[in-house]
């Protein structure tokens with residue numbers, strides 16, 4: 084039963100994880116009759132490699148799941164992966180490129196087969212890595228967004244929304260990534276502030292004199308080739324005369340009208356703007372209002388089209404340079420102002436996103452957003468930390484229709500069909516809505532002709548929004564769906580509040596009539612020790628697997644829980660992990676001590692009267708910790724829960740009670756007292772292991788297994804419940820005793836008396852109560868804690884004869900070293916050496932402060948600090964001087 088001397092995290096992790104999983108402890112049982120508690124995992128991409136963000140969500144969700152499982156809930160943590168359309172297609176395309184192949188060389192079916200192959204080989208790596216952290220997921224329920232059942236759910240959702248008119252196909256402006264070759268949703272575009280130019284270009288008046296015309300300002304001169312108008316504000320006096328006339332588009336020499344539109348900002352640039360309906364979202368709208376033609380000059384591959392005349396075939400950025408050069412040569416470039424503006428980049432490949440007009444599928448959002456706002460406003464869904472609630476509501480009231488089609492191959496293909504024979508097609512002309520269907524169509528339901536399927540696939544997030552219920556079997560009415568849905572909490576990083584959380588709430592309400600979860604807890608993003616975002620370019624990426632190898636999974640988890648302070652990002656300093664690895668070792672050593680004392684027998688519960696003062700104190704401290712940990716977890720205050728545990732285990736149990744217990748365990752103590760002490764040690768150890776288990780699953784299981792009377796697994800042992808609050812020991816009384824012990828220990832250190840040499844101490848106090856507590860309950864304890872040869876409570880302090888006075892919060896004392904340590908010559912030599920050092924330090928700081936350059940140039944706080952140090956050393960010098968004077972000759 085004895086614990087090995089050292090805790091070996093790796094051995095423990097390798098032993099317990101397969102044991103837990105193999106015995107089915109992670110598996111949920113809807114038929115168990117227990118109340119359900121479910122969390123559905125944020126599915127990592129199949130292409131994923133474990134990063135600190137995963138480590139964060141695994142830690143927090145596993146803490147909640149293990150806590151609730153121990154509380155007797157039927158806890159389900161449902162895992163799985165996301166097919167991650169664009170991301171995965173990119174990974175496999177890159178592999179093919181190494182073999183000199185493009186996906187078009189293979190064709191659609193062959194390419195998709197290759198992706199499946201890749202997934203079979205690599206796709207579960209990320210799930211294996213989650214296991215390393217101790218994730219107690221129910222792997223028997225692992226799902227993948229492209230599983231047949233989940234694909235059926237996606238198709239059902241699409242068909243239903245289409246039939247209701249909420250999904251439509253249309254010719255609109257969308258975000259286009261020329262590199263990925265697909266449409267993107269607004270959320271998939273990342274805006275970066277970029278230094279560019281505002282080019283002022285003269286468009287001459289048709290039939291006008293030299294110099295007549297308008298000057299327009301643009302950040303994208305290459306799009307001018309697609310201009311079909313120039314717009315001015317109708318009330319702008321500068322341009323009133325021009326409205327209705329035509330100007331000549333430079334280079335292409337096309338006449339275009341000057342139109343009036345209130346959208347024009349008179350203050351911006353020259354107050355006249357070029358209108359390019361095919362390449363700008365605002366111009367697209369203006370083009371519709373004024374019935375302007377759309378001329379596409381930038382192709383979907385990012386190069387200029389035939390409409391661009393002489394620039395046909397050039398890359399869009401090369402064309403920009405060439406056009407500016409030519410305008411300059413023709414004297415039409417009026418001026419160039421540097422200009423800071425936001426440029427959209429593809430979230431996946433970082434290419435500059437191009438606004439483009441094309442035929443895409445859209446989901447009407449407002450009818451879905453309204454109920455999703457209401458459940459949050461009514462408090463049926465709680466978003467924590469609370470300030471995210473406001474962010475959510477704002478965003479949900481400004482949300483646009485969602486472009487859901489993607490021009491890629493990997494994903495859920497849109498179940499829409501078209502017929503060339505009769506010209507009917509889903510989205511354009513499908514009078515009886517027969518061309519979008521749960522079954523694949525082989526012939527046209529209208530004319531019997533051959534049909535073809537829409538080549539596009541759905542945005543990955545379309546399937547992710549169904550994840551909370553598609554994973555449980557929806558649209559079938561399964562036992563899982565019945566029992567676990569809605570889940571208890573959705574826990575994730577705040578960065579996907581809109582991508583995922585908001586869309587799940589909308590979809591859940593739409594398809595199941597219920598919000599998919601009660602609570603949303605958003606954790607902060609994990610950054611480096613300096614608070615910077617981790618990135619390959621900065622070279623500051625922290626690999627959680629390396630941290631686990633170095634410090635153990637428990638230390639990694641505990642660190643992340645400790646850093647989860649609501650509303651803040653997490654600055655992860657791997658050095659902190661050393662501290663929590665030491666915490667695991669501290670716990671291990673305490674466990675070793677307790678188990679050796681307790682032996683093999685289960686200690687019997689003692690009579691209340693046999694419990695000593697410090698026994699009652701640790702039991703009360705423990706009960707208080709139980710209350711605090713449970714309450715903090717209820718409120719998702721992971722930091723408070725882990726901090727309470729750390730404080731109790733280290734600064735109460737290990738530092739004090741384990742030491743004090745030596746009094747009760749001593750041979751000369753009465754046997755009832757010995758038995759009571761063993762019971763308290765075993766009781767508190769067992770309880771704190773269970774309390775700590777959700778945070779540090781491995782080390783707690785390893786120790787708990789050896790506590791007499793335990794069998795099975797700590798995973799299923801009951802989580803400590805707060806009992807009746809009793810407080811027979813006052814915190815301030817204990818604090819005063821601890822302070823006394825610390826002062827005596829400090830004095831020992833100051834005098835350089837080895838810990839092995841017991842000192843003599845006499846204590847007095849004007850506080851009768853404090854003296855009584857000391858006399859009644861703690862004489863032996865103070866002797867043991869401070870390692871004393873003798874302790875007397877007297878009326879007055881002895882003086883001279885080597886006695887050194889000391890003072891604590893409630894007590895005064897005098898201590899002296901054992902005779903063997905009283906060597907005045909050695910003591911004098913030691914004090915003199917220290918005095919010399921202190922004087923040198925004092926002089927150094929004094930000189931620094933007197934130097935004029937220091938006073939002038941050093942920052943205020945440095946000067947302040949130096950002053951403080953000077954005062955400190957002045958004090959030390961005088962103290963040491965006094966000690967020397969007291970020393971007998």
Ligand SMILES: [Zn+2]
Pocket residue numbers: 260261262263264429430431432433434
């Ligand atoms: Zn891209």
Ligand SMILES: [Zn+2]
Pocket residue numbers: 502503504505506507527528529530531532
């Ligand atoms: Zn037809």
